[in-house]
Amino acid sequence: MRKFDPILAEIRFGYGLSPRIAAPRNAALVLSGLSAPDDMVARFPTEPFNVFRERMVAAQAANTVRRKSRGTEQAQQARKNRNLINADARRAWMGWIGQTLLRRTYSETPFRERLIAFWADHFTATGKRGVIRRATTPYVDDAIRPFITGRFADLLQAAVMHPVMLDYLDQTKSIGPNSDLAGRRSKKKGSGLNENLAREVLELHTLGVDGPYTQTDVTQLAEMFTGMTFQAKNGYKFRKDFVEPGEETVLGETYPDAYNDRPVRAVLEDLAAHPATARHVAWKLAVHFTTDAPDDTLVDALENAYLAHDGALLPLYETLLDHPSAWAPDLVNFKPPIDFMSSAFRALALESDAIAGVKAGSIRQFITGPLITMGQAWESPGGPDGWSEDDPDWITPQGLAARVTWAMNVPNVFMGTLPDPRGFVDTALGAYADDVVRFAAASAESKPEAIGLVLMSPAFQRR
Numbered sequence: 001m002r003k004f005d006p007i008l009a010e011i012r013f014g015y016g017l018s019p020r021i022a023a024p025r026n027a028a029l030v031l032s033g034l035s036a037p038d039d040m041v042a043r044f045p046t047e048p049f050n051v052f053r054e055r056m057v058a059a060q061a062a063n064t065v066r067r068k069s070r071g072t073e074q075a076q077q078a079r080k081n082r083n084l085i086n087a088d089a090r091r092a093w094m095g096w097i098g099q100t101l102l103r104r105t106y107s108e109t110p111f112r113e114r115l116i117a118f119w120a121d122h123f124t125a126t127g128k129r130g131v132i133r134r135a136t137t138p139y140v141d142d143a144i145r146p147f148i149t150g151r152f153a154d155l156l157q158a159a160v161m162h163p164v165m166l167d168y169l170d171q172t173k174s175i176g177p178n179s180d181l182a183g184r185r186s187k188k189k190g191s192g193l194n195e196n197l198a199r200e201v202l203e204l205h206t207l208g209v210d211g212p213y214t215q216t217d218v219t220q221l222a223e224m225f226t227g228m229t230f231q232a233k234n235g236y237k238f239r240k241d242f243v244e245p246g247e248e249t250v251l252g253e254t255y256p257d258a259y260n261d262r263p264v265r266a267v268l269e270d271l272a273a274h275p276a277t278a279r280h281v282a283w284k285l286a287v288h289f290t291t292d293a294p295d296d297t298l299v300d301a302l303e304n305a306y307l308a309h310d311g312a313l314l315p316l317y318e319t320l321l322d323h324p325s326a327w328a329p330d331l332v333n334f335k336p337p338i339d340f341m342s343s344a345f346r347a348l349a350l351e352s353d354a355i356a357g358v359k360a361g362s363i364r365q366f367i368t369g370p371l372i373t374m375g376q377a378w379e380s381p382g383g384p385d386g387w388s389e390d391d392p393d394w395i396t397p398q399g400l401a402a403r404v405t406w407a408m409n410v411p412n413v414f415m416g417t418l419p420d421p422r423g424f425v426d427t428a429l430g431a432y433a434d435d436v437v438r439f440a441a442a443s444a445e446s447k448p449e450a451i452g453l454v455l456m457s458p459a460f461q462r463r
Helices: 006-012 025-037 038-042 049-068 074-104 111-121 130-134 136-147 154-162 164-166 182-183 194-206 215-225 262-273 275-289 296-308 311-323 337-348 360-374 397-415 421-432 434-441 447-455
Strands: 226-230 235-238 248-250 253-255
Touching: 006 421, 025 111, 038 194, 049 074, 049 130, 049 136, 049 235, 049 397, 074 130, 074 136, 074 337, 074 360, 111 136, 111 275, 111 447, 130 164, 130 275, 136 154, 136 164, 154 194, 154 262, 164 226, 164 235, 194 215, 194 262, 215 248, 235 275, 248 262, 253 262, 262 275, 275 296, 275 311, 296 311, 337 360, 337 397, 337 421, 337 447, 360 397, 397 447, 421 434, 421 447
Parallel strands: none
Antiparallel strands: 226 235, 248 253
8 A cells, every 4th residue: 555755745735845844744744734824824915805805996986987077187087097006906916926936835734725726726716807807816815715624615605605706707797587676677688697607606616517407407596696796895795686586496405585695505505515516526636636537446535535524625635645546656747837837936945035026027027928828827717617637738839838948047037046956856856856857957058957957857847
């Protein structure tokens, strides 16, 4: 039976090896770290959503002035003010990727950071237009990060009912066909029922694309979701006049008529407890942390742990770390671009002030721009299903060429002094360093090239 391997633990369940942070001695330390204080939030803060909303309130006020005084000098000034607010949000957004990279670089519990990234992708959400487009990091820190060691049902509710998710899937525009508001509107405007959030909750967040639901379940759930919206000034808000009246039935369970969100929370609890959700979550975890075609016994074990503990997530992680297939020595999963960058900075022991305070132009040139070329625009997945877990999607000629360019040039930009390449081989790869990469590092024409060759080695690219 395969046993816990400290080096493999850092590579497969974290963001790689670090010369500053010792690898965990056993799985118990990995798990206990998840329940320890989240010191990375304190050390590398971002911005809570309730603070971020102040920009939204100011932008709305500027837009109101523009509409009411078109063609005047006052309207021109309001437009400038709105543009300044958008620019400020964009600069903050640029800074948050730096904070995210530093959290991954310095965390003594990198498994926590990996889990946050996993669940943020599972519950993909990004604002659609205006200032809220930049609110994904506050969303993750509010709705994902605090809930990854609790119950899946609580994580589900926090993510699904968050303003960024409501905006992303057009829930704020969803109005019951027979609601009070629809009755006051002209027939030309229609009911405005939107099924996006309901469909993704069933298909992506809980039961899975092949789950046991029908179109009727989607529609009934969408009607139950009517009323959930948000206001820039107050945050999440439940509007009774949006609500579709009457009972709704989802997966055979009938929920009472109510002009509040209690039925919403009840149906999310029931969806979280469904066996199909257990299987879907188990499969996704296994794929993310092991291989694209995970061991069936691992998926079964994760599913059973989920059901046995009523969707509690810590027992799920314990089962993952305890399973023999989690410790297969071959590195097979290809790192997505942002994880590749995170691993590089962790291996290089990037100084904490190397990114903090860097101008937005430099972040764009050396981080967000290269991420786009590699195929993973920061916080901008192509759809609500998040980023692909299929390795071939990341192993493309353009993506690999961009990685080579980044590996050969960017570390030297952020590092005061690059490490000795011969020692860096062991720092970055540990037991996975082979004679080929040792020779390449020792014989390279320059130190930046040698570091780049180590970062582009097959062992560093996989986990």
